Amino acid sequence: MRARVLIRPKAGILDPQGVAVERALPALGFAGVAHVHVGRLVELDVEDEAQLDDMCRKLLANPLIEDYEIQAVS
C-alpha cells in the first residue's frame, strides 16, 4: 500500500511558520488568508497498513504537539 501521512501542529500550539506565511501572503497581494498552518508530509510504501498508526505515534509524529492523518494513495 502507498500511504501518505500528513502531520500538522496541534491546534493551539505555537506555529511560527504558519504565522510567518500568513503574514507574507497579504504582503504579496493575496487577501483573505487566515489560519495558516505548516506541517510535514511523509509518503511511504507499507506491506502492513495496520502498522501505520503505530508508526505515526512512535516516530513519524509527536502526538504531544502534532496531529497526524493517514491517507491511502491509489
Place this chain on the structure above:
Amino acid sequence: MKLGVITWPGTCDDADARLAVSKVAEPVALWHGDSDLQGVDGIVVPGGFSYGDYLRAGAIARFSPVMESVIAFANAGGPVLGICNGFQILCEAGLLPGALLPNKDLRFVCRQVDLEVQTVSTPFTSTCEVGQRLSIPAKHTTGCFFGEVADEQIVLRYAEGHNFNGSQDDIAGVTNAQGNVMGLMPHPEHAVDVLIGGSADGLKLFEGMARVAVV
C-alpha cells in the same frame, strides 16, 4: 566515579561535555550504537544535531541502542542530564515531560542567558540556592518548551528578558517526576571556565550531578 557522555552522528558538544565532566569526575565516552554503559555512575546526553535533526530534533536518536540502557538506568534512579539536543532526545524518549518547538521567531539564536534556579531538591541544582542566577550560553533553533509539567519539576527559568525562544512560563530546564533526569536548553558545559565566556556557572550542575552519583 565515572560520568558517561554519549555521542551520536551529528553530536557536536560531546567534547566540551567530557571536558566539563573531567573537572568533577572521570569522563567516559559512550557511543550511541553500543548499549554497554561501561559501569558509569551518571550520564550526560550532550547537544548537537543527532541524525541531522531529521524528522524532528531527537526523534531518531531516541531509538539508538544506547537509549534502551539509558532508559533502564534512569528508571533505576541514575542521574541523567540532557543538554539542548540531549534535552530534545530525553523528551522524545519519554524520560522528560513536554516537547521542544521551534523558537518563536524561527531563528537560530546564540547568546548568553541568565537562568534562575527554581528548586535545589534535584541532584543537579543541589549545589545552588533557590533564586540564584546562573549565566550560561544558549544556542539553538528548536528550544521553545511546551508541555504539562508540575511546578516542582521546573528547575530553571529564564530570567526576565532572557526568554528569547518563547518557552512556556519561561521554562529553561525540567526534571522527571523522580528528579533524577534533567533537561535544559542552555549549555552548562560551555560555561565551566571563566577564561572562556566569563562564567563558570555551568560547572555547578556537573558538581551536583557528581555529588549524587557517588553511591
